[in-house]
């Protein structure tokens with residue numbers, strides 16, 4: 001992946017915080033909070049993503065990602081947003097997700113980035129604020145990199 005694309009990608013993911021108002025159910029919110037409490041959110045570790053993947057049920061206890069279980073999780077998470085579900089399934093169930101993170105990032109980190117990227121790119125409801133408008137502009141650059 002080109003360095004420019006990586007840069008834009010990381011900026012968008014970092015800046016997005018809170019700009020996409022995507023409703024998640026209570027069960028999932030509780031699970032995310034639980035993982036946030038039990039692991040340190042060190043950006044260089046994949047502990048948080050691993051916790052979420054295991055609790056979501058698509059990562060086996062030995063760390064293997066089960067793609068059919070990942071697909072089931074995507075279907076559950078995007079049950080009311082079939083347009084996002086379709087694109088996430090098309091893009092994030094591939095074996096090679098190398099372009100979704102820096103070379104040394106763990107695989108689950110790239111899977112998570114992929115899921116987030118296509119959710120953000122197809123965000124059903126964008127918050128309006130000066131900050132979020134700027135993120136939006138960056139996203140337009142991103143869309144040309146991840147067609």
Ligand SMILES: *[C@@H]1O[C@H](CO)[C@@H](O)[C@H](O)[C@H]1NC(C)=O
Nearest residue numbers: 059060061062063064065066
């Ligand atoms: C992890 O467990 C699954 C299911 O038991 C197995 O198919 C897979 O090969 C295991 N992976 C590793 C790396 O041991």
Ligand SMILES: *[C@@H]1O[C@H](CO)[C@@H](O)[C@H](O)[C@H]1NC(C)=O
Nearest residue numbers: 023024025026077079080081
């Ligand atoms: C999905 O849609 C169903 C039926 O319209 C609704 O009952 C449910 O609350 C929705 N779920 C979410 C997470 O929005």
